Amino acid sequence: MRLTANKIAGILRENGYKLTPQRHAVLKVIAASSDHMTPETIYSKTREENPDIGLVTIYRTLDLLNSLNLVCRVHAPDGCRSYMMRRPVGHHHHLVCSQCGKVVDFDGCTLADLENRLTKETKFDITGHLLELYGVCPDCRHVPE
Amino acid sequence: MRLTANKIAGILRENGYKLTPQRHAVLKVIAASSDHMTPETIYSKTREENPDIGLVTIYRTLDLLNSLNLVCRVHAPDGCRSYMMRRPVGHHHHLVCSQCGKVVDFDGCTLADLENRLTKETKFDITGHLLELYGVCPDCRHVPE
């Protein structure tokens, strides 16, 4: 089940934030894409329909949405600050195409065993992890040049 | 088995790079720490003994050591560009203490099954992954304030 821009609008309000036209515009852009996008990309896409929005607002909106767990931050090998819609509600990870940027979500990450083992071995209190898989998607593989 | 600064010096030479005093100083700093460090931290630590080294040289040296797989790049939740000595030679990951930055290496990451499954499901050609675990180390846990 996916979060639509409208549902997110409600969540925003529930948390005491206003759904301004700017935020709505940013949400629409993120929701419309299946790829992860940098703040700069989100900025220029949003400006296509809302030419008056400022880059600062993009940054502020992304921080807000991220703090509410409404968008995901994607760590790509080149840049650590790309965003996309959080699609599954729960814990999940991304498989990112290195060529076109397409992202496939997956869950069932098998780290629980690993974390248990390491907790025993290291006495660390393990609080989280960062896992991203990289590869080349079928579309990009079939068009070599 | 760990790579010492001296062994790395040899590897550098084998690959056609000179072991300059500056590079040696950077290596010493990285080898002496069990934590990951940002370029800025490495810079100031190196300057304690080599006050004339420039920040540019730090960046260049880090790029070089990284391209030779002599240091690891650590992706922490706050910053994506920290470096530490590559200790195990092979494939491995990091368990990073969120409070003091200490890093424990581990291998035996159980991603092969996951990757096989996803290869079948998504037809992606999976080429790599980014995995870092975060937690609080025993030392930091025992000293609450």
Add this chain to the structure above:
DNA sequence: TCACAATTGAAAATTGTTTTCAATTATAAA
């Protein structure tokens, strides 16, 4: 309608990183 708080955009400031370039250093050839 009024007052207040949240939000915005522009500009400036800050931070992190890379490029440029002339000077220095090391290495190999004569």
Add this chain to the structure above:
DNA sequence: TTTATAATTGAAAACAATTTTCAATTGTGA
């Protein structure tokens, strides 16, 4: 040894990404 050549360096400038500041605007509840 000298000499030529290539690699390396540091300073400064350039560049890019992000954050801060602040006055103006907007929306909301009294």
